[in-house]
Amino acid sequence: MSAKTRLPVGLEAIQHKGWINAHRFLLLRRLSQAFFLLLFLLGPWFGIWWVVGTLAGSRTFEVLPLTDPLVLAQSIVAGHLPEVTALIGAVIVLAVYAVIGGRVYCSWVCPINPITDAAHWLHERLGLQKGWQPKRMTRFWILGTVLLVSAITGTVAWELINPITMLHRGLIFGMGFVWALVVAIFLFDLVVSRRGWCSHICPVGAFYSLVGTKSVLRVSAVNRVDCDDCMDCYAVCPENHVISPALKGKDGETPLILSPDCTNCGRCIDVCSVDVFAFTHRYDNRAKKTVSTAVDAATEQAA
Amino acid sequence: MSATGKPRSVDRRRFLMDTARMAGGCAVAGTLLAYLARDARALPAEALRPPGALPESDFLSACIRCGLCVRDCPYDTLKLAELGEDGPATGTPYFTARTVPCEMCDDIPCVEACPTGALDPGLKNIDDARMGTAVLVDQENCLNFLGLRCDVCYRVCPVIDEAITLEPSHNTRSGHHAIFSPTVHADHCTGCGVCERSCVLPDAAIKVLPTRLARGSSAEHYLKGWEEKERKGAPVVEGIIDLPDRMPEMPGVGSEVPAFEPAFKLPGGGQ
Numbered sequence: 001m002s003a004k005t006r007l008p009v010g011l012e013a014i015q016h017k018g019w020i021n022a023h024r025f026l027l028l029r030r031l032s033q034a035f036f037l038l039l040f041l042l043g044p045w046f047g048i049w050w051v052v053g054t055l056a057g058s059r060t061f062e063v064l065p066l067t068d069p070l071v072l073a074q075s076i077v078a079g080h081l082p083e084v085t086a087l088i089g090a091v092i093v094l095a096v097y098a099v100i101g102g103r104v105y106c107s108w109v110c111p112i113n114p115i116t117d118a119a120h121w122l123h124e125r126l127g128l129q130k131g132w133q134p135k136r137m138t139r140f141w142i143l144g145t146v147l148l149v150s151a152i153t154g155t156v157a158w159e160l161i162n163p164i165t166m167l168h169r170g171l172i173f174g175m176g177f178v179w180a181l182v183v184a185i186f187l188f189d190l191v192v193s194r195r196g197w198c199s200h201i202c203p204v205g206a207f208y209s210l211v212g213t214k215s216v217l218r219v220s221a222v223n224r225v226d227c228d229d230c231m232d233c234y235a236v237c238p239e240n241h242v243i244s245p246a247l248k249g250k251d252g253e254t255p256l257i258l259s260p261d262c263t264n265c266g267r268c269i270d271v272c273s274v275d276v277f278a279f280t281h282r283y284d285n286r287a288k289k290t291v292s293t294a295v296d297a298a299t300e301q302a303a
Numbered sequence: 304m305s306a307t308g309k310p311r312s313v314d315r316r317r318f319l320m321d322t323a324r325m326a327g328g329c330a331v332a333g334t335l336l337a338y339l340a341r342d343a344r345a346l347p348a349e350a351l352r353p354p355g356a357l358p359e360s361d362f363l364s365a366c367i368r369c370g371l372c373v374r375d376c377p378y379d380t381l382k383l384a385e386l387g388e389d390g391p392a393t394g395t396p397y398f399t400a401r402t403v404p405c406e407m408c409d410d411i412p413c414v415e416a417c418p419t420g421a422l423d424p425g426l427k428n429i430d431d432a433r434m435g436t437a438v439l440v441d442q443e444n445c446l447n448f449l450g451l452r453c454d455v456c457y458r459v460c461p462v463i464d465e466a467i468t469l470e471p472s473h474n475t476r477s478g479h480h481a482i483f484s485p486t487v488h489a490d491h492c493t494g495c496g497v498c499e500r501s502c503v504l505p506d507a508a509i510k511v512l513p514t515r516l517a518r519g520s521s522a523e524h525y526l527k528g529w530e531e532k533e534r535k536g537a538p539v540v541e542g543i544i545d546l547p548d549r550m551p552e553m554p555g556v557g558s559e560v561p562a563f564e565p566a567f568k569l570p571g572g573g574q
Binding site for chain 2: 043049052053054056057058059065067068071072075078079080081082083085086089135137138141142144145146148149150152153154155156157158159160161165166169170172173174175176177178180181
């Protein structure tokens with residue numbers, strides 16, 4: 001463990017790259033989350049009906065149908081054969097996320113993400129225990145349970161509690177008691193289980209990780225030889241088990257982060273002061289072999 | 304663990320343990336979810352589904368709660384149920400007739416908007432929609448039943464003279480007026496709720512109820528003689544049926560019946 005491990009997370013990156021560059025993807029991600037929410041709110045707030053509907057199902061510019069494939073999958077196992085419009089919408093969504101990474105939905109679109117991120121931020125500020133950490137397979141079990149319950153009860157079961165579509169629908173159509181659900185998730189992530197909801201429980205995330213198993217867009221630890229073991233990437237990553245195989249891989253092992261759990265949030269790219277990580281495609285196996293001179297200099301300086 | 308002392312099955316044991324715990328946890332969570340799902344099926348009587356909605360159990364498997372039908376309803380009739388505030392399953396579309404009834408658009412935009420078929424695209428004529436059935440639930444307060452000519456529900460009905468008619472009858476209270484009873488004919492009623500919305504009373508005397516609550520049903524084998532007669536164009540059974548008279552046999556008399564003798568005769572009652 002290097003001495004840099006003890007520095008505050010992200011401090012070096014800010015010093016080296018400036019605050020904006022050290023928060024580039026975080027800012028882009030917040031913009032993206034706001035953008036997708038705003039698209040749906042343009043209609044009800046400003047009467048501009050470019051996008052109609054919710055994340056469960058929508059219609060853009062009167063022609064493009066989009067459907068949440070997990071919601072539709074539940075509907076199908078519940079015994080309903082949907083109309084073609086919904087099927088086309090689901091296929092489009094599946095195709096896009098299969099290419100850009102299923103869990104891009106989690107980090108760039110999902111309206112619950114800012115809430116669990118806020119809970120995590122506060123969790124770190126308060127220095128709380130990580131609490132209950134369910135096993136990695138838990139969310140897949142829950143996904144299976146959700147589909148099973150849908151099949152048995154003949155209903156779209158997860159939609160009865162899905163905080164994502166409920167919050168989204170709440171913002172667009174009317175909240176009801178959805179705020180209580182949102183508070184519950186915030187508190188769950190804050191005091192019960194660190195990164196509990198998005199990284200351990202949510203079956204929607206589990207579903208999208210399956211969708212993105214072979215996704216083309218990937219983060220690569222392309223400059224892993226430069227890594228100075230500051231551990232900041234592990235500290236910011238919501239699924240930090242995905243980093244080690246790429247970052248600590250031996251020569252000849254791929255520097256690509258190939259785990260479908262990776263949400264392609266890009267926070268590791270932001271927070272790395274020596275720019276180990278970069279977005280690339282899954283066929284780009286290049287890894288730099290020699291340490292950058294700039295890094296050498298910086299290390300010597302630090303020493 | 305084998306007797307040779309090598310703990311060869313620790314992984315397997317852990318795997319089985321983890322699997323059992325997961326399965327147990329999921330069974331508990333799944334049961335709770337199933338309970339919620341069962342609960343969600345109870346649609347309150349005053350909540351009506353949009354035109355073309357599949358029967359409730361099918362509807363709940365088909366509706367993805369996207370809200371497109373709500374957006375395309377030009378009269379803001381439809382609403383999405385809000386968590387904990389409205390009765391129907393959260394996020395599903397419904398309307399309350401007394402608040403905003405269905406205006407029965409000819410092009411049925413809500414059905415057109417539905418991407419999944421939860422609102423049946425086979426519904427082409429809005430008059431075929433069956434969102435519920437109007438029932439005159441309170442004859443004691445209905446002004447027409449009190450002998451007035453309110454007639455509002457009858458006049459506003461989009462299927463006037465078919466879904467609601469006024470049936471005249473004698474007003475026995477005044478003795479010389481008529482009562483025009485608004486009468487719903489369920490075969491034509493779409494359940495749009497315009498009658499309920501328009502009822503002038505503080506609480507509507509005519510209400511649209513889900514058909515399961517509004518109606519009984521006739522047994523399959525029942526035939527209505529007058530309908531059969533009309534279909535045949537002649538009496539169902541030809542000729543006069545004259546069943547043989549049978550009297551109990553009396554001892555000593557045989558089947559001969561003695562002439563009727565009154566037990567007593569009124570004075571002066573003779574013929």
